[in-house]
Amino acid sequence: MENAITDRQLEIIEAAGKILTTAGVSGLTTKNLAKEMNFSEGAIYRHFAGKEQIVVALLEYLAEQIDEVNVQAVSHRDSPQDKFQSLFQAQIAFFKENPHFVVAVFSAGLLEESKQINETIYKIMQVMMKHLMPIIMAGQQQNVFTNKITTEELLNIVMGTFRLQMFKWRISGFQFDIERSGYNMIESLLTLIKSSS
Amino acid sequence: MENAITDRQLEIIEAAGKILTTAGVSGLTTKNLAKEMNFSEGAIYRHFAGKEQIVVALLEYLAEQIDEVNVQAVSHRDSPQDKFQSLFQAQIAFFKENPHFVVAVFSAGLLEESKQINETIYKIMQVMMKHLMPIIMAGQQQNVFTNKITTEELLNIVMGTFRLQMFKWRISGFQFDIERSGYNMIESLLTLIKSSS
DNA sequence: GCTAAGCATGTAAATGTTCACTTACAAATA
DNA sequence: TATTTGTAAGTGAACATTTACATGCTTAGC
Numbered sequence: 001m002e003n004a005i006t007d008r009q010l011e012i013i014e015a016a017g018k019i020l021t022t023a024g025v026s027g028l029t030t031k032n033l034a035k036e037m038n039f040s041e042g043a044i045y046r047h048f049a050g051k052e053q054i055v056v057a058l059l060e061y062l063a064e065q066i067d068e069v070n071v072q073a074v075s076h077r078d079s080p081q082d083k084f085q086s087l088f089q090a091q092i093a094f095f096k097e098n099p100h101f102v103v104a105v106f107s108a109g110l111l112e113e114s115k116q117i118n119e120t121i122y123k124i125m126q127v128m129m130k131h132l133m134p135i136i137m138a139g140q141q142q143n144v145f146t147n148k149i150t151t152e153e154l155l156n157i158v159m160g161t162f163r164l165q166m167f168k169w170r171i172s173g174f175q176f177d178i179e180r181s182g183y184n185m186i187e188s189l190l191t192l193i194k195s196s197s
Numbered sequence: 198m199e200n201a202i203t204d205r206q207l208e209i210i211e212a213a214g215k216i217l218t219t220a221g222v223s224g225l226t227t228k229n230l231a232k233e234m235n236f237s238e239g240a241i242y243r244h245f246a247g248k249e250q251i252v253v254a255l256l257e258y259l260a261e262q263i264d265e266v267n268v269q270a271v272s273h274r275d276s277p278q279d280k281f282q283s284l285f286q287a288q289i290a291f292f293k294e295n296p297h298f299v300v301a302v303f304s305a306g307l308l309e310e311s312k313q314i315n316e317t318i319y320k321i322m323q324v325m326m327k328h329l330m331p332i333i334m335a336g337q338q339q340n341v342f343t344n345k346i347t348t349e350e351l352l353n354i355v356m357g358t359f360r361l362q363m364f365k366w367r368i369s370g371f372q373f374d375i376e377r378s379g380y381n382m383i384e385s386l387l388t389l390i391k392s393s394s
Numbered sequence: 395g396c397t398a399a400g401c402a403t404g405t406a407a408a409t410g411t412t413c414a415c416t417t418a419c420a421a422a423t424a
Numbered sequence: 425t426a427t428t429t430g431t432a433a434g435t436g437a438a439c440a441t442t443t444a445c446a447t448g449c450t451t452a453g454c
């Protein structure tokens with residue numbers, strides 16, 4: 001399952017990411033990719049079978065990074081609230097450093113004809129959910145998060161709010177301070193889902 | 198500001214919508230559009246200056262419809278809860294009948310190089326917010342919705358949750374019953390945002 | 395330690411396809 | 425007769441991908 005990646009492949013993935021931030025999905029052409037890499041178009045095909053594979057590799061690389069960031073974020077935290085805050089703060093900081101990933105994940109139409117790409121995009125969302133779910137469950141069990149609605153429904157609300165925030169950031173052209181507004185979002189969410197008893 | 202639309206233009210818009218549901222954004226080509234309309238590619242240009250204008254017209258038409266649906270939905274309701282429920286139920290029913298609009302709105306990458314298209318997509322979100330905002334505000338003033346967080350933050354949470362639901366429905370290929378899961382979502386949201394005092 | 399074969403990695407140029415859009419013309423309508 | 429609305433056949437640009445060829449590195453055999 002685990003596909004190791006060569007140095008050159010990683011370079012190409014990073015070039016693709018840079019293009020995504022500056023020129024968007026439609027700018028991600030083999031021509032631009034070659035220009036960004038300072039070599040010919042044909043050379044790309046020495047490292048990837050096709051454009052689709054590049055996007056898949058980019059998304060899979062993202063999924064791995066997100067997973068690591070999440071693991072790190074919650075490792076030295078105890079309470080569900082702390083974990084919740086730390087998880088989202090880490091996530092937001094990561095996307096702030098790598099805005100091209102936001103373009104990739106939130107362009108749902110990104111090469112939509114490809115099943116593989118869509119599945120990988122969904123996989124990324126599942127990675128985030130994998131880490132968030134146990135935190136919310138623990139919070140509910142300790143009765144610090146509300147038990148009025150199910151864990152799954154809480155998860156949907158939290159994830160949806162986060163995604164909307166990212167979406168707004170993206171269509172604004174990354175022009176507002178995502179860390180500041182993200183912090184507000186986290187606090188609002190926490191206030192809302194905290195058990196009121 | 199108001200651009201009236203000819204019958205033929207509406208036909209083209211509807212054909213474009215049909216293509217969006219079946220073939221996605223990348224399938225929306227002048228060739229497919231002509232085939233769907235049973236006439237030649239050139240004929241399209243008798244009615245629209247270009248493809249971009251067709252998409253803009255489609256989105257503006259959607260914005261108008263959404264606006265109407267929303268007005269209807271809340272007209273015979275009194276309490277903020279009733280209005281809240283009715284608003285989303287109407288919205289969901291509308292999208293269920295017109296799934297191509299979901300494709301259009303939630304493909305943020307839809308001809309992303311066009312400023313006009315992106316602005317129109319954002320306009321649609323604002324139409325929804327325009328109707329939702331006063332409901333939430335009224336609910337907060339009557340203290341049936343929580344005042345622990347601001348109206349704007351509540352709006353973000355509600356809109357984000359709704360958008361995520363629609364997104365999931367879309368990437369599933371419209372395969373689950375959006376009215377059923379939508380109903381659950383509305384109830385969960387209401388439970389959560391209701392004032393707990 | 396030299397050399398030659400083999401392999402990895404690059405280039406330049408071309409390929410065929412798809413695309414949005416245009417042009418020259420024709421039929422119907424008013 | 426003038427306007428609207430259609431057609432058939434292009435047009436050039438952009439695109440992903442391929443092909444034929446070149447260069448340099450590794451390494452096995454002598």
